[in-house]
């Protein structure tokens with residue numbers, strides 16, 4: 679049977695669930711998250727996005743065909759044009775200047791996750807790299823959808839984190855996510871079960887590193 683992206687999620691169901699429904703996400707949704715935890719997360723996420731933009735740059739470099747090139751470019755665009763632009767403006771609203779962002783040290787969770795993805799991409803092929811990148815884009819798109827499906831999620835002006843949810847539920851972000859899933863589904867349909875097992879390991883590692891990233895924000899650890 680051909681593999682699909684859904685099979686990667688099912689191969690680490692518990693980890694995926696712990697990532698999507700992490701306490702950080704739930705507290706953000708009901709507005710109980712400490713502002714200092716959110717600010718710490720925002721700062722580290724800026725550093726994270728810079729490294730992930732580099733990883734999409736690596737995917738551009740590793741793309742053998744025009745359609746692969748276009749897909750990698752979409753990922754790079756989603757980070758640089760959608761997320762980073764909004765992120766910098768959003769950080770300003772939370773009292774964090776662009777100059778402060780540029781001089782921040784990376785927390786260990788940021789280092790571990792971003793360097794894992796870059797290393798996986800350097801050592802492996804384009805599919806390894808896209809699989810390592812996928813919990814990032816697909817996970818946040820799924821988190822926005824999940825949050826909107828819950829009665830406990832506060833939307834609008836009564837939630838200071840509402841703009842964060844809005845960014846990931848935007849049509850632009852959701853379209854980029856669907857396009858990444860389609861690209862992965864086409865590639866996964868042809869892999870053997872041994873190759874799928876290798877890819878599942880990468881997907882599960884990246885998902886566990888996403889959980890650590892939320893935890894780093896929640897505990898404000900460096």
Ligand SMILES: Cc1ncc(CN)c(N)n1
Pocket residue numbers: 723726727761813814815818888891
């Ligand atoms: C840690 C992390 N993971 C995912 C995303 C969504 N691109 C993000 N901004 N930050």
